[in-house]
Amino acid sequence: MAEAASIRPISADRVSEWAHEADVVVAGFGVAGAAAAIGAAQAGAEVLVLERTGGWGGAASMSGGFIYMGGGTPLQKACGFEDTVDNMKAFMKAALGPGVDDTKIDAYCEGSVDHYHWLVDECGVPFKESFWGEPGWEPPSDEGLMYSGGENSAPFHAIIPPAPRGHLPQMRDKHASSEKGGGYMLMKPLTDKAAELGVRAEYGMRVQALIVDADGRVVGLQARRYGKDIAVRARKGVVLATGSFAYNDAMVEAYAPRLIGRPAASIEEHDGRAIRMAQALGADLAHMDATEVAFFCDPQLFIRGILVNGRGQRYINEDTYPGRVGQATLIENQNQAYLIIDETAYEEGLSRPSSSALMRAEPTWVCETVEELEAEIGLPEGALQSTVEVYNRHAERGEDPLLGKKPEWVKPIGSPIAAFDLRGRTGGFTLGGLLTSVDSEVLHVSGDPIPGLFAAGRCTSGICAGGYASGASLGDGSFFGRRAGAKAAEA
Amino acid sequence: MAEAASIRPISADRVSEWAHEADVVVAGFGVAGAAAAIGAAQAGAEVLVLERTGGWGGAASMSGGFIYMGGGTPLQKACGFEDTVDNMKAFMKAALGPGVDDTKIDAYCEGSVDHYHWLVDECGVPFKESFWGEPGWEPPSDEGLMYSGGENSAPFHAIIPPAPRGHLPQMRDKHASSEKGGGYMLMKPLTDKAAELGVRAEYGMRVQALIVDADGRVVGLQARRYGKDIAVRARKGVVLATGSFAYNDAMVEAYAPRLIGRPAASIEEHDGRAIRMAQALGADLAHMDATEVAFFCDPQLFIRGILVNGRGQRYINEDTYPGRVGQATLIENQNQAYLIIDETAYEEGLSRPSSSALMRAEPTWVCETVEELEAEIGLPEGALQSTVEVYNRHAERGEDPLLGKKPEWVKPIGSPIAAFDLRGRTGGFTLGGLLTSVDSEVLHVSGDPIPGLFAAGRCTSGICAGGYASGASLGDGSFFGRRAGAKAAEA
Numbered sequence: 016m017a018e019a020a021s022i023r024p025i026s027a028d029r030v031s032e033w034a035h036e037a038d039v040v041v042a043g044f045g046v047a048g049a050a051a052a053i054g055a056a057q058a059g060a061e062v063l064v065l066e067r068t069g070g071w072g073g074a075a076s077m078s079g080g081f082i083y084m085g086g087g088t089p090l091q092k093a094c095g096f097e098d099t100v101d102n103m104k105a106f107m108k109a110a111l112g113p114g115v116d117d118t119k120i121d122a123y124c125e126g127s128v129d130h131y132h133w134l135v136d137e138c139g140v141p142f143k144e145s146f147w148g149e150p151g152w153e154p155p156s157d158e159g160l161m162y163s164g165g166e167n168s169a170p171f172h173a174i175i176p177p178a179p180r181g182h183l184p185q186m187r188d189k190h191a192s193s194e195k196g197g198g199y200m201l202m203k204p205l206t207d208k209a210a211e212l213g214v215r216a217e218y219g220m221r222v223q224a225l226i227v228d229a230d231g232r233v234v235g236l237q238a239r240r241y242g243k244d245i246a247v248r249a250r251k252g253v254v255l256a257t258g259s260f261a262y263n264d265a266m267v268e269a270y271a272p273r274l275i276g277r278p279a280a281s282i283e284e285h286d287g288r289a290i291r292m293a294q295a296l297g298a299d300l301a302h303m304d305a306t307e308v309a310f311f312c313d314p315q316l317f318i319r320g321i322l323v324n325g326r327g328q329r330y331i332n333e334d335t336y337p338g339r340v341g342q343a344t345l346i347e348n349q350n351q352a353y354l355i356i357d358e359t360a361y362e363e364g365l366s367r368p369s370s371s372a373l374m375r376a377e378p379t380w381v382c383e384t385v386e387e388l389e390a391e392i393g394l395p396e397g398a399l400q401s402t403v404e405v406y407n408r409h410a411e412r413g414e415d416p417l418l419g420k421k422p423e424w425v426k427p428i429g430s431p432i433a434a435f436d437l438r439g440r441t442g443g444f445t446l447g448g449l450l451t452s453v454d455s456e457v458l459h460v461s462g463d464p465i466p467g468l469f470a471a472g473r474c475t476s477g478i479c480a481g482g483y484a485s486g487a488s489l490g491d492g493s494f495f496g497r498r499a500g501a502k503a504a505e506a
Numbered sequence: 507m508a509e510a511a512s513i514r515p516i517s518a519d520r521v522s523e524w525a526h527e528a529d530v531v532v533a534g535f536g537v538a539g540a541a542a543a544i545g546a547a548q549a550g551a552e553v554l555v556l557e558r559t560g561g562w563g564g565a566a567s568m569s570g571g572f573i574y575m576g577g578g579t580p581l582q583k584a585c586g587f588e589d590t591v592d593n594m595k596a597f598m599k600a601a602l603g604p605g606v607d608d609t610k611i612d613a614y615c616e617g618s619v620d621h622y623h624w625l626v627d628e629c630g631v632p633f634k635e636s637f638w639g640e641p642g643w644e645p646p647s648d649e650g651l652m653y654s655g656g657e658n659s660a661p662f663h664a665i666i667p668p669a670p671r672g673h674l675p676q677m678r679d680k681h682a683s684s685e686k687g688g689g690y691m692l693m694k695p696l697t698d699k700a701a702e703l704g705v706r707a708e709y710g711m712r713v714q715a716l717i718v719d720a721d722g723r724v725v726g727l728q729a730r731r732y733g734k735d736i737a738v739r740a741r742k743g744v745v746l747a748t749g750s751f752a753y754n755d756a757m758v759e760a761y762a763p764r765l766i767g768r769p770a771a772s773i774e775e776h777d778g779r780a781i782r783m784a785q786a787l788g789a790d791l792a793h794m795d796a797t798e799v800a801f802f803c804d805p806q807l808f809i810r811g812i813l814v815n816g817r818g819q820r821y822i823n824e825d826t827y828p829g830r831v832g833q834a835t836l837i838e839n840q841n842q843a844y845l846i847i848d849e850t851a852y853e854e855g856l857s858r859p860s861s862s863a864l865m866r867a868e869p870t871w872v873c874e875t876v877e878e879l880e881a882e883i884g885l886p887e888g889a890l891q892s893t894v895e896v897y898n899r900h901a902e903r904g905e906d907p908l909l910g911k912k913p914e915w916v917k918p919i920g921s922p923i924a925a926f927d928l929r930g931r932t933g934g935f936t937l938g939g940l941l942t943s944v945d946s947e948v949l950h951v952s953g954d955p956i957p958g959l960f961a962a963g964r965c966t967s968g969i970c971a972g973g974y975a976s977g978a979s980l981g982d983g984s985f986f987g988r989r990a991g992a993k994a995a996e997a
Contacts, residue, residue: 021952022951022952023788023950023952112763113763113764113766114759114760114763114766268605269605269790269791269792269793269941269967270791270792270793270794272603272604272605272793272971272972273604275604275605291951291952294785294788294790294951295788295950295951295952296788297514297785297786297787297788299760299785300760300761300791300794301760301761302760302761302763303761303791303794303795304794304795326819326820326821326908326909328817328819329817330817346837346838347837347838347839348838395896395900395907395908396896396899396900396907397895397896397899397900398896398908401892401893401895401896402892404888404892405886405887405888405889405892408887408888409886409887409888416886416887417817417886417889418817450760459514459786460513460782460785460786461512461513461514461782461786476760480763481763
């Protein structure tokens with residue numbers, strides 16, 4: 016077995032042979048890498064992608080495929096929604112913080128309609144003109160548009176005019192064994208487009224270290240293939256796009272320990288290597304503690320009941336984006352949650368279409384009264400009873416003054432009543448990473464860009480500082496990936 | 507005005523003149539720097555301290571002076587408390603995480619009694635053999651020992667035998683204009699000891715960058731004095747001990763955004779420069795989001811009432827360490843808190859001695875009934891009434907099954923009843939920083955120590971990963987500072 020490769024930068028004058036060469040060399044062929052490759056090729060560069068696995072796709076191709084876009088995209092209009100760049104900015108700054116990069120969000124929102132056209136008109140990503148308006152993580156079928164960040168619920172909808180911004184590539188053969196999910200239907204056109212533009216890809220190439228010239232400029236990458244180290248020269252720039260650090264245990268422990276033991280919606284290749292390689296050059300980081308958090312329960316069920324924490328208290332409006340539920344549960348409520356729901360509401364939830372049917376477990380406890388249920392769960396006397404009593408008192412009038420759940424979802428909880436034990440039912444991936452400029456330059460701790468080095472996707476800190484919306488990762492990965500490629504090509 | 511100095515490492519062969527030279531050069535003369543200087547001098551090194559301000563002390567000399575020690579110190583024994591190294595370890599691992607560095611905590615606990623002897627017998631730090639057992643941030647007078655981490659309250663006291671570990675140097679002239687606080691009474695003996703050992707100190711020296719030889723070894727520091735850059739050579743090693751990044755707005759925004767606008771118990775010199783200088787060499791970081799959080803209310807008051815969040819719900823046992831209250835309020839409850847207390851309990855609290863009398867504001871609202879108070883605060887009908895009703899129901903029996911407040915502090919809340927508006931009443935300092943080994947070597951992202959570079963105190967990630975106990979900062983600053991000096995001296 017070969018010795019572990021060093022992560023330290025390698026001096027270019029020590030490279031005896033360049034095995035490959037291109038203007039722009041991209042590490043990773045997920046969404047950010049594909050977008051970077053296209054962006055660079057469209058700017059006239061010769062592009063080479065180094066991918067660690069045997070094929071393109073990365074985590075993106077296995078994902079649902081949401082891309083967060085707005086400000087009045089053709090799909091939003093076709094589905095009857097108005098949106099503005101300003102409303103999109105206001106929502107993202109309110110929902111994705113604290114500590115968001117305003118400059119990045121401004122550029123992202125101002126460029127969003129253009130990005131849509133790029134995806135659709137230039138790359139051929141298909142979106143079906145159909146809106147899915149029911150609760151869920153994803154649409155149950157191939158609908159193209161959905162709320163994916165809590166825009167239409169408290170605390171945002173009363174302050175910022177809401178619009179759905181989760182754009183989903185149209186899936187093929189949904190529910191069939193040949194199913195191609197939204198993520199695949201994003202990545203297939205992107206990688207086809209890259210190939211059409213002459214982008215080359217080399218597979219089985221694990222990037223290990225950056226190669227740097229005497230002036231400190233990044234001029235290539237060292238990669239390992241079949242246990243052998245080879246040097247790849249980048250005449251104009253290197254783009255890092257190898258994903259998050261969710262599968263690097265030491266990094267998760269040091270930077271995002273709440274996620275220890277619960278990686279999700281992520282792939283084992285997400286080992287943080289690119290972050291380390293750039294840190295070794297003095298690259299800065301941001302928001303390393305931020306995490307997307309999935310909550311493993313069907314929203315069609317929990318929106319019809321109430322979620323309570325380990326003390327039997329409500330803590331979030333159940334009609335918000337389920338990822339906000341996940342974050343509130345893990346970060347603010349010790350990863351403790353119970354769903355309290357009556358039989359009627361449960362049956363109604365079960366009867367609705369859902370992409371999350373696998374998250375529909377049987378109730379843990381079923382009782383005739385809240386008092387019995389409270390005792391079964393082991394909550395202190397009165398803890399759950401008072402929660403349900405206060406909820407029901409306002410629900411009689413269709414109101415939820417405590418958390419602002421919309422009237423359509425507020426109904427008194429009756430009997431029989433069940434509880435689902437949802438303690439520890441979260442998982443997620445990391446959102447922090449390299450600090451990059453709005454042009455996807457990797458920034459040194461001095462504040463200056465590191466010459467020749469660019470990055471995008473989940474090895475960077477993108478548009479999310481603390482909060483999350485579905486589509487933010489494929490969104491900023493593709494948006495800032497494209498910029499990374501273009502900027503590298505002009506170097 | 508001089509041009510901003512670069513933070514990038516400087517090559518030793520470009521240094522034309524060394525203005526100063528020593529075996530070990532320490533940056534910063536707060537607690538970690540003083541301990542490092544003594545540690546290095548006791549190991550036989552010639553030591554020079556570079557301090558940015560006009561005198562020794564740093565944030566430490568302005569602090570209360572708590573040092574977290576245990577495992578059976580003479581002061582613990584003199585005050586009648588038993589403690590073991592294992593119990594100390596268990597508590598610290600449970601309370602200071604998630605993500606604590608087990609190796610560091612093990613070393614810290616195993617060496618704690620020795621550290622006490624070093625402080626007292628070798629350095630002359632005075633501790634009065636007197637225990638303060640009432641609620642508070644600090645003792646009201648010059649008592650030497652106090653619970654400072656919530657060891658004797660839920661959720662810890664039932665699982666881990668508690669012992670007080672907050673050791674406070676005896677203050678002088680408490681409450682007089684000539685008062686010397688606990689922090690001063692720690693720093694004065696330490697800096698006297700350093701001087702006695704021949705440690706030299708240069709003041710008005712702002713460290714700017716590390717000086718590195720051709721092999722990547724740190725061999726000195728560049729500092730700015732009166733606008734002029736000067737080079738200081740370290741024959742054996744450099745110790746960074748310049749404090750936190752609480753006053754670096756860009757770093758707080760990128761790494762610990764919940765603290766934006768609320769630095770506390772920190773000094774303006776805490777600009778993160780040392781962290782940046784080491785990052786520029788590829789140093790790794792840890793727990794950059796972790797923060798100590800103060801809660802600006804007198805514990806003598808809030809322990810006698812209940813704390814509720816912005817939804818009128820209780821969220822923490824009010825008899826725990828007030829820093830845990832601060833963290834729970836800021837991180838888990840949107841920085842929203844109200845203290846609910848009846849007149850009898852309020853008067854009783856006011857009558858007790860406290861070091862936090864300045865935190866005793868007038869009640870924001872006073873009413874005859876909880877119903878009225880709930881309406882005055884603007885909470886939804888029933889939200890506060892149900893909280894008080896459930897609390898009182900159990901309090902009649904002296905119990906708090908919801909959060910486990912100890913029976914001695916649990917009394918039904920009567921009338922008249924008041925509420926204190928404590929929203930936004932938190933502040934704090936950062937706990938994250940350079941990743942160091944148990945010997946205080948600064949670790950490169952490769953995992954290897956950076957030759958010649960050591961660090962301690964709040965520019966490093968120490969014994970706290972997420973939680974906090976008063977005394978942890980002066981504790982790990984002095985403990986790992988001493989190790990940093992000793993290790994640098996042997997290089």
